Amino acid sequence: MDAAREAHAREAFRQAVVNTLERRLFYIPSFKIYRGVAGLYDYGPPGCAVKSNVLAFWRQHFVLEENMLEVDCPCVTPEVVLKASGHVDKFTDLMVKDEKTGTCYRADHLIKDFCKEKLERDPNITAEKAAEFRHVMAVLDDLSAEELGAKIKEYGITAPDTKNPLSPPYPFNLMFQTSIGPSGLTPGYMRPETAQGIFVNFKDLYYYNGNKLPFAAAQIGQAFRNEISPRQGLLRVREFTLAEIEHFVDPEDKSHPKFSEVSNLEFLMFPREDQVSGQSARRIRIGEAVTEGIVNNETLGYFIGRVYLFLTHLGIDRERLRFRQHLANEMAHYAADCWDAEIECSYGWIECVGIADRSAYDLHAHTDKSGVPLVAAEKFAEPIEVEKLVITPVKKELGLAFKGNQKMVVEALEAMGEKEAMEMKATLESKGEVEFQVCTLGKDVTITKSMVSILKEKKKEHQRVFTPSVIEPSFGIGRIIYCLYEHSFYTRASRGGDEQLNVFGFPPLVAPIKCTVFPLVQNQQYEEVARRIARSLTAAGITYKIDITGTSIGKRYARTDELGVPLAITVDSTTSVTLRDRDSKQQIRINVDEVASVVKEVTDGLSTWADMQWKYPAHSSTSAED
């Protein structure tokens, strides 16, 4: 019952947030006048401003701070690239169809819904059955099409809207497909992630970086997933903005020179072992996590720390943020380690940033497919002497002995491994000949001493050539923003106590509009002062909203609190004005000519509201907020 009440409260809270967001145009269902399209949303003016603030801070915090190479690649991508990356073959969800209407559903969603419904609403469920449903929900991601189909049959699940029977599950590729050029012969897709654009450019970027590792490339851009049936509002959409970093390192040295700058940060982590043994997330110092091997390496740990700083600076509540390690079954076979920054909101814990050590997988895949080696080289300070096996078949002798089969014998000799070759060498030296199996001939042949020379030569090598590892922090910007909305939202009673007012308590960094300008009453003098202040705000690069309507000042505050505007300037004289702080509702008095620079200092984060309260006289008004 408590769980039900809690679920109800979560739902009510979400509705309050979403209603405010939609009413104030933070977002708009796209193409609304045409009844919209599931999974497509517009950012309206305040939402668009929040997004561009988040992206600007991302650039500052990651690209500029780390001197990353930012690139900007097209969304339209030819098939060959996504064939190499594995998306054409594997980027699928399992789908079932209503056999009569053709409506499509995600197979795992239907089973999950069924189990959840049973667990929550069926009072007669046995403990055994309950355990089974919980188990099914836990392993859902691992089930094959056949297994999902069997479960659907076993549980008698039908189409939710019509109760019609369902088709067996089959894979549906989640990429939007298109065709490049007029011929219809060049299939293409809208990219499902921005990362591939970076991988295919590795060679040029490495060169641009002076052929030195490590370095990181970054990209912000649209990505597309043709979801089968988008749910969870703004969290699962068909087009979204990703910000991705690909940090290339020597697989033999994943240390990070700036790791000490984050190593003392302590936050909620949820290692694989703790999840498996049924424990909860716990506070761990990231330095410790790396030392103890919980996190695979320093570079991965460094990015986990930087992501923590990024999210908390934006206003994400540190108590509702955790870093969860992927379980073995979640992780791609090639990944060395993977952590998700998960943020808790009314939908539960949501994956918002993935931070993965993808090893050399992606560069290998594109090297194989394109034939262009995507490798790095470590130049040795001094050449290093190495022993190399050299097998030299003597073609003349072999030709005489084997005639038409010569080529096969030569190839088989050259293909010998070190151990086999050294054994042959020893036998030849002691006995003069050796029996040698040539698979391509399907028989053994006799090799004599004169037919092949086997040597170990000392060679000088000047460099080590290798495929770099990739450490990839990948940010779902829309998801971060939605969680930020929930974490920033609160309500408070109006002055009269008769209604609940909504507030978005955004930090100035994120706030869509930094301040408002209100003449207290409608008169020409105040309006002129307001316009003068507005011009000085524009010159200082501060976004503002001016409201010269006769609406009561309290109503005007309430309206802009709902937009998360941190500061309000009220023009109540021609020489000085009142500056109000959104969250504390406290007010100070400042000269007209000074106010823009004060607002700039606070919104740029150079001073706090408390600093300003120290510097400027308080203003008390009994009538302001009625």
Added chain:
Amino acid sequence: MDAAREAHAREAFRQAVVNTLERRLFYIPSFKIYRGVAGLYDYGPPGCAVKSNVLAFWRQHFVLEENMLEVDCPCVTPEVVLKASGHVDKFTDLMVKDEKTGTCYRADHLIKDFCKEKLERDPNITAEKAAEFRHVMAVLDDLSAEELGAKIKEYGITAPDTKNPLSPPYPFNLMFQTSIGPSGLTPGYMRPETAQGIFVNFKDLYYYNGNKLPFAAAQIGQAFRNEISPRQGLLRVREFTLAEIEHFVDPEDKSHPKFSEVSNLEFLMFPREDQVSGQSARRIRIGEAVTEGIVNNETLGYFIGRVYLFLTHLGIDRERLRFRQHLANEMAHYAADCWDAEIECSYGWIECVGIADRSAYDLHAHTDKSGVPLVAAEKFAEPIEVEKLVITPVKKELGLAFKGNQKMVVEALEAMGEKEAMEMKATLESKGEVEFQVCTLGKDVTITKSMVSILKEKKKEHQRVFTPSVIEPSFGIGRIIYCLYEHSFYTRASRGGDEQLNVFGFPPLVAPIKCTVFPLVQNQQYEEVARRIARSLTAAGITYKIDITGTSIGKRYARTDELGVPLAITVDSTTSVTLRDRDSKQQIRINVDEVASVVKEVTDGLSTWADMQWKYPAHSSTSAED
């Protein structure tokens, strides 16, 4: 011959620019390791930085300065929206196919190439023929598929690569098509422009603006055109960034409150009449152009002025920038006026910004298709009394007289226009009856006085409801950036005079990296100072490049001049450093602790290099640039 030499010089200049751009990764042909895709390019690190600087300035100059409502809509767009806008039916180019290989070409391109070739290379061409070719090239855009086909036949044009015969021209839709959701039943397209996302949101945006006109909405985003055969390198691409403004105004009042701020600007304009009469572009004051009716209205004129300021601030040469008015045959039938900002580069005059008064066309189209009225209302200060025609058929009488035909008669009566109704009223009053044609019955009927009442009533109206006009400045960001590259590029002899060095003379606003940090020689002390300066630059939000290699300082300058870096810090002592200006190559000495703030002042545009030369001692070095 002179024309040929000039064309050759243009080509050589372009090659020099493009080689530098590609070598320094300003751009990269997308998916290069897979041999690329025509018309798709990546922005590499410096190009990406230039782009984000241009967009940041666009936001500052337009969105912030004018308090525009910025929105962000998806690229994936359902068919119904683009059906309403006309793109599904009309966004096509005429294409011909090589009848044997299937290779596609733009029909107009082939004819243009043929005429150009004849004019440039055929010495035996008659004056008459030459005039014909010139005429064909001028009217190419107006020719129908049949007319283009006839020309191809007449001139015997074949496929350029194979000389095979060509198919007749047929329309090819330039939108990338896709399918939304798994059913395959919802066709969609990648948007060909960002504007439609704004139009369909008009109602919400108008409400957000307090139901007041005028206001502008803006959007920056990707747009897509599946070009038949992209040419002209970075100028004609299949995916590009648009920045569009839709300024909504009352069609009866297109004045602009800030017009006086631009009215004195004078620049090259090319009005329709001057083009038709064979004159050249000339300097006109924009205030005059509006007063004299050359430009249709103040708001259009205001935006032309603002676009001029935007482009010249970025570094576009004002002598190679003109505003050309569309000729009657270029302009859509609904447009009230249209001007293109054209920038001259090695490809000729290139349309980079379109500034059009699109009247009420777009809002009308979406109102019609969606059934949602996209209108504005002007509330009158006092209600206005208007006379309204009221026709009231007396159904009982009509039923008795016409039985089953009653409905048709009623509808015909109600559909009468004012004149017809007032004539009927007069006849009924004088004669008691009138003959009345009912088209749906195919005959006349007799209407008597008792069957209908016709009145003119006085009514009070409180508002005027109308569809706003749209003034649309639309910026092709990639084209502007390419022209900027050409306008910024120059070469100068190296110190030794033995080679030509490339320089991009970007203004600091645009420069991809604002400054470099070079220790003069490799030693630990200088390197530490360099790193300290680097940290202070990061803190000040200034992008920099640090180069601690032992390369000669002259080479390091040359490398970064090629990237357009405006300022270089050379660490040649532990207390003070040398600051060098890229274009003049002059140098001043500044304290280590002061240098970041000096760089910031210059690159933020608060001070000029000349200001700094006044303030700090000059540094002369004979060895620096060798």
